[in-house]
Amino acid sequence: MPILLFGSRHVELITGKKTTTIRKLWKKPLSHGDRLHCYWNLVSKERRKLFEAKVTDVEVVKFEDLIKDDALAREEGFNNASELETEFKKMYPNDTKKDSLFQVIRFKKLPVDEWEGKKIDEKSMITKRADILFDVGKFNKSVMCYSAALNIDPEDVYLLNKKGDNLSRLGKFDEALECYDKALKLDPKNEFIWNNKAIALLNSNKPEEALKSNGKALKLNSENVVVLYWRGFILEVLGRFQEALDFYNRILEINPEDPDVWNAKGNILSEMDKADEALECYDKSLELCLDDSIDASTWNRKGNALLELGRFKEAIDCYDKALSLDTGNDIIWNNKGVAFMELHQFEDAMNCFKKALIINSDNEDSKILRDECLENL
Secondary structure, three states: OOEEEEOOOOOHHHHOOOOEEEEEOOOOOOOOOOEEEEEEOOOOOOOEEEEEEEEEEEEEEEHHHHOOOHHHHHHOOOOOHHHHHHHHHHHOOOOOOOOOEEEEEEEEEOOHHHOOOOOOOHHHHHHHHHHHHHHOOOHHHHHHHHHHHHHHOOOOHHHHHHHHHHHHHOOOHHHHHHHHHHHHHHOOOOHHHHHHHHHHHHHOOOHHHHHHHHHHHHHHOOOOHHHHHHHHHHHHHOOOHHHHHHHHHHHHHHOOOOHHHHHHHHHHHHHOOOHHHHHHHHHHHHHHOOHHHOOHHHHHHHHHHHHHOOOHHHHHHHHHHHHHHOOOOHHHHHHHHHHHHHOOOHHHHHHHHHHHHHHOOOOHHHHHHHHHHHHHO
16 A cells, blocks of 8 residues: 655645646656555654545656656646755655656546545545635635635535635735625525625725625624625725724623724724824724734824824824835825924934935925925925
């Protein structure tokens, strides 16, 4: 019973796209028709059986020939033969002489009902792998896995929704909407999927349609804070600031300890030229945030609110805190420069605009304001 071990980087094993592997020649080489038992991470706690397969072809090649074959290297998951050579020298430090022999094994994945050994819930295994990839932001790979799981069960609502989420994150909003629509035909009372559809519509520059989809989610559960948040955000995009503010306030009635909503409320109040109230919201947001979760944007917006109130030195302090978190942000450097200009510290201001232009030479505001500083020096 030959066993093949694979690293988790070979996601194509799940989808069936990878049907080749290259291994050092064994004492008892494989032959056409041999049964393979394929696993991920055999010696770890994360050991998982992937599938059983049948060998369709075995070719023995010398290492000197292997490292010249780009096409074969790509079959093994490398970009080219040079990359394969580097990796194989690490994997097989004593077996990479010119005449060292390797076997190129081609195989065909077998359906579960044809397995000889222990059978697994293949859909569950693939879904778990997809969820892990999704959680770490590897969306190209996770969408492949969700698609593979859907080939097993095309009417799984969870999988359709997650595939839609993946496609949204990849910017493929039309395909995402197709997934959400399929899911909603199967589960029309799922508020989360209606809301996810609303987000995809918003990202497709269809805010009115997004509002309707979000409205259906809201009818299903008017206390769902995620749905309420996106209701507020969509209304904000539509310029309906007072209505957006009302929804953010509703969330804060349910959960007054949410820093993101305090921040969103502050943004709305800034748009409504209510700098004093906005400042209170930003302070509340910063108070509730854990130190490692405070982002540069909140400090920058607080600085902007202080700038509007004429509290320029305090604004600069906020911009400094923002820049300590995101030193490569030309917008924040520009804002800091404006605060210095208001204090008539034109040399300091000009230095800020110069830094903004080093980061982004197309920042027209910084160009104009830098020239204005020069006139005042």
